[in-house]
Amino acid sequence: MTDTALSTIAATLYAELPCNFISARDARVKAADGGELAAQIKALRKPSVAAWVVNLFAQERTAQLAEALRLAEELRKAQADLDAATLAKLGRERRTLTRRLAQNAVELATSRGERISASTLDAVERTISAAFFDPDAAAAVASGRLVRELDPSESVDLGAAVGGGTPEAPAPPAVPADEVSARRERRAAQRALRDAEQARERAEHTQMQAEKAHRDAAARMQSLEARVVELEAELAQTRTEAERARTAAAATAESEASAVGHLAEAERVESAAKDALDALIRAQSS
Known part of the structure; x- marks a missing residue:
């Protein structure tokens, strides 16, 4: 005082x-x-x-x-x-x-x-x-x-x-009481508006993140689906080539068996000719 x-x-x-x-x-x-x-x-x-x-x-x-x-x-x-x-x-x-x-x-x-x-x-x-x-x-x-x-x-x-x-x-x-009350209500309304605006901004941010995640996932899915198509085409081509190789292998197996028979016959003929020659030489020598 x-x-x-x-x-x-x-x-x-x-x-x-x-x-x-x-x-x-x-x-x-x-x-x-x-x-x-x-x-x-x-x-x-x-x-x-x-x-x-x-x-x-x-x-x-x-x-x-x-x-x-x-x-x-x-x-x-x-x-x-x-x-x-x-x-x-x-x-x-x-x-x-x-x-x-x-x-x-x-x-x-x-x-x-x-x-x-x-x-x-x-x-x-x-x-x-x-x-x-x-x-x-x-x-x-x-x-x-x-x-x-x-x-x-x-x-x-x-x-x-x-x-x-x-x-x-x-x-x-x-300050009149009603004015005080009005100011309090106005401040409360302003706070509520700010809270709502901030909540909306957070929701918008979350939505944008979700949209980006969805776009990224969709792009990856399309890329993988295209790769699946490529791999399936390669698999079909490989199967066709494998079937051709299998057929070729079977044909060569038959050729190989025939060649083995021919070789055995040639060896038999060769052995008989050798035996005949040896016999002729002994006969002429006596």
Whole structure:
């Protein structure tokens, strides 16, 4: 909890033009007439120009800033349920909103007679962006008591970033119960749709795999059937050639048997002729 008197005075001082801060703070110290409150006011540090721009916007455009921070809080809570495409889309929308809020804040500061440089505008945008990512940064921005600009990539030290005491988290604008219910139902329906889309994608993938497997099996079946036809033709041709060889073998067997008979007869005739010759020679010799 912050001290109400100190935080109220700090908020007023941090909305002053930067060039008037010191004199306005000293006047508040003098009005406090000593004591702890005076010392606390005296300890308030002068804000940077970028911090002052954000403070001015937070105090004079409270509703606009609070609505933006509430949407940022809802997005942080919903991130776990969102797909990459939706998150990318929301991220682009958030960056656009951040730039618009920063530009509006700078225009408000310019209307107070302050010249705002491009580097200050950039610091304002980074500070508002930090509030979209970090609840502590959101509390610091909503307090209207920033002492320095914030950075989305750094953690927030509320004691160093805010003057006049640690701020409480900004209270979100009241949302009608029926709107809350509608949002819940819408988120549930979106989740159901995403689940259904993912299930369809998985089914499509399974179907494509099954179709490919069927095509591959059909192609292999056709190839094997064609090979069967080729092998059957080769088998028929081989059987025909085997039958011809069998017939030829039978014919040659008969020829061989006849040749064997002729050879035996020739050997018999030859032996008889030899015996006759031997007998003739013996007769002539006696």
